[in-house]
Amino acid sequence: MPIIEVKNLTKVYDYYKKQPGLIASIKSLFKREKLFTEAVKAINFNIDEGELVGFLGPNGAGKTTTLKMLSGILHPSSGEATVLGFTPHKRQKEYQKQFALVMGQKNQLWWDLPAMESFILNKEIYEVSESDFKHNLDELVELLDIKDILDIQVRKLSLGQRMKCELVAALLHRPKILFLDEPTIGLDVVAQKNIRDFIKKYNKEKKTTIILTSHYMDDIRELCKRVVIIDHGKIIYDGLLDDLIKRYAPQKILKVTFNGQGITKKEAEIFGKVAKYNQYEIELEVGRDEVKDVAKNILSSEFPVDDIMIDEVDIDEVIRKIFKEEHQ
Amino acid sequence: MRLSEISMNKYATITKNESQRLMAYRANIAAHSFGHLFEIMSQVIVWSVIYSKATILNGYTFQQMMTYVIVGWFILFATSNYGFEDKVAKDIHQGTLSNFLVKPFSYLRYMTAISIGRISFAMVVVVSLEVILLWFMRANLIFNNSVAHLLIVLLLMFFAYFIRLFFSILVGLASFWFVDISGFYYSFNIISKFLSGAFFPLSLLPAAFVKTSMWFPFAYTFFVPIQLYLGKLTLSQGLQAVAIQLAWLLGLYGIIKIVWYRGLRKYESAGI
Numbered sequence: 001m002p003i004i005e006v007k008n009l010t011k012v013y014d015y016y017k018k019q020p021g022l023i024a025s026i027k028s029l030f031k032r033e034k035l036f037t038e039a040v041k042a043i044n045f046n047i048d049e050g051e052l053v054g055f056l057g058p059n060g061a062g063k064t065t066t067l068k069m070l071s072g073i074l075h076p077s078s079g080e081a082t083v084l085g086f087t088p089h090k091r092q093k094e095y096q097k098q099f100a101l102v103m104g105q106k107n108q109l110w111w112d113l114p115a116m117e118s119f120i121l122n123k124e125i126y127e128v129s130e131s132d133f134k135h136n137l138d139e140l141v142e143l144l145d146i147k148d149i150l151d152i153q154v155r156k157l158s159l160g161q162r163m164k165c166e167l168v169a170a171l172l173h174r175p176k177i178l179f180l181d182e183p184t185i186g187l188d189v190v191a192q193k194n195i196r197d198f199i200k201k202y203n204k205e206k207k208t209t210i211i212l213t214s215h216y217m218d219d220i221r222e223l224c225k226r227v228v229i230i231d232h233g234k235i236i237y238d239g240l241l242d243d244l245i246k247r248y249a250p251q252k253i254l255k256v257t258f259n260g261q262g263i264t265k266k267e268a269e270i271f272g273k274v275a276k277y278n279q280y281e282i283e284l285e286v287g288r289d290e291v292k293d294v295a296k297n298i299l300s301s302e303f304p305v306d307d308i309m310i311d312e313v314d315i316d317e318v319i320r321k322i323f324k325e326e327h328q
Numbered sequence: 329m330r331l332s333e334i335s336m337n338k339y340a341t342i343t344k345n346e347s348q349r350l351m352a353y354r355a356n357i358a359a360h361s362f363g364h365l366f367e368i369m370s371q372v373i374v375w376s377v378i379y380s381k382a383t384i385l386n387g388y389t390f391q392q393m394m395t396y397v398i399v400g401w402f403i404l405f406a407t408s409n410y411g412f413e414d415k416v417a418k419d420i421h422q423g424t425l426s427n428f429l430v431k432p433f434s435y436l437r438y439m440t441a442i443s444i445g446r447i448s449f450a451m452v453v454v455v456s457l458e459v460i461l462l463w464f465m466r467a468n469l470i471f472n473n474s475v476a477h478l479l480i481v482l483l484l485m486f487f488a489y490f491i492r493l494f495f496s497i498l499v500g501l502a503s504f505w506f507v508d509i510s511g512f513y514y515s516f517n518i519i520s521k522f523l524s525g526a527f528f529p530l531s532l533l534p535a536a537f538v539k540t541s542m543w544f545p546f547a548y549t550f551f552v553p554i555q556l557y558l559g560k561l562t563l564s565q566g567l568q569a570v571a572i573q574l575a576w577l578l579g580l581y582g583i584i585k586i587v588w589y590r591g592l593r594k595y596e597s598a599g600i
Contacts, residue, residue: 073596118347121338
């Protein structure tokens with residue numbers, strides 16, 4: 001039984017066209033041309049309890065719009081979404097108590113107060129009992145290691161610390177579903193990893209269903225088994241990340257470094273398709289099944305091999321390829 | 329957790345947070361009060377000069393006029409919500425409203441709770457300043473000792489606070505349709521202040537004007553309570569004013585609800 005069901009969900013935004021220039025601005029006071037964009041076009045997907053699904057796509061693809069419809073901020077133009085048996089845009093309290101939305105670009109914490117005050121407020125808003133609150137808070141604070149910063153005004157925290165507090169605020173009421181919109185945006189590498197590790201662990205331990213959107217491929221790679229790729233409001237892939245790589249990247253990358261005389265390009269081409277070349281370092285694109293044999297051949301050849309490495313094609317590369325194909 | 333917080337409901341916590349938040353801006357609030365003092369001083373000076381040429385002006389003695397200024401100042405600031413239009417407007421056009429829409433609570437009640445938090449903190453400053461003012465000006469003021477009068481004045485102030493709050497929220501909600509409303513509320517604030525009698529007693533103007541201004545709720549937030557304090561209105565007239573305030577509050581509440589749901593529909597389709 002899926003916990004989130006989306007059928008033909010569509011969102012159309014209307015907006016007004018305005019030509020540049022003063023005269024056009026004056027004209028537009030009287031007559032405006034109304035235009036429509038389909039931000040989300042009849043998408044379908046189901047998500048089961050405990051899944052951690054990554055939404056991937058360029059800016060303006062419809063990821064955030066979809067999350068906003070699932071959390072009830074936006075009315076769908078047509079189609080329907082059912083989450084935990086509720087229709088999100090009716091904004092029933094029973095539904096709202098069972099999910100949380102964290103937007104990396106917008107904060108819900110009180111800027112001028114220590115994070116603790118916002119936590120207490122959320123406890124009241126979500127009607128969490130005193131003992132649950134204490135238990136959940138201790139656990140989250142421990143997991144995220146933020147004991148020292150609870151009593152510091154939020155505006156004095158670093159972006160990474162603030163994001164951790166945002167997550168605590170969102171999880172105090174133990175939501176069954178967590179929508180994360182760009183949770184690692186703007187964070188440094190270490191902070192990104194901390195947040196990522198936390199999300200992974202939390203999903204594993206609590207079986208919370210999580211939908212995550214991100215621009216950072218590392219987030220998706222580390223966290224999500226399943227990805228939904230959205231572009232121009234349409235789902236162009238929905239399935240396992242591993243399958244995606246196999247389908248769109250039938251090759252692996254073989255990186256070989258040489259010492260001594262190195263290798264000429266011609267010599268390198270004997271082993272397979274050369275993707276990158278310089279005298280001392282080459283990259284070969286080799287079919288998945290042949291990779292072992294090719295590596296063996298290289299090692300047993302007379303070329304002065306220094307090191308050899310087998311690598312997956314970069315996911316960024318795969319995704320770029322998919323989008324490129326889509327646009328053709 | 330501290331015991332006092334256990335029984336507090338969500339809106340009370342919001343009120344508490346807001347007044348606590350303001351404490352972080354003590355210096356700013358003190359600076360505000362300093363400006364207020366100069367505003368009062370300039371009024372005192374202007375009226376003193378005028379009354380050096382006359383003893384009575386449209387039924388106001390010098391003492392009554394001074395009381396109008398000093399007690400009026402108290403009413404004005406005790407019923408203020410300190411730039412609330414802007415707060416509502418920002419939530420809407422910066423999209424922070426989304427944060428509230430996904431939670432199991434009411435944004436309008438949240439706003440009211442915030443506003444009460446603001447006033448409870450500001451009240452401490454306003455009351456202390458007023459006490460100082462009353463002391464310094466005591467020779468030139470009228471003190472009303474009637475408990476019944478004072479109670480009704482307080483009641484009028486209480487409802488005046490909500491009338492002004494509702495108007496501010498309503499003006500703020502205009503942000504659903506207009507991106508920048510600052511010009512709008514600047515004008516609104518000045519006109520409503522004028523109609524309330526806060527610049528000068530409405531009775532200095534022709535009777536027709538006073539009558540017209542009674543069609544608006546603003547006079548009931550300022551002019552009427554002071555008239556009652558000065559004894560220019562009877563108790564039953566005061567009670568009647570309370571009833572009119574209540575009617576306005578009900579009406580405004582209804583309008584806010586309509587505008588809110590209309591605006592929300594716009595917000596939902598625009599996806600800010």
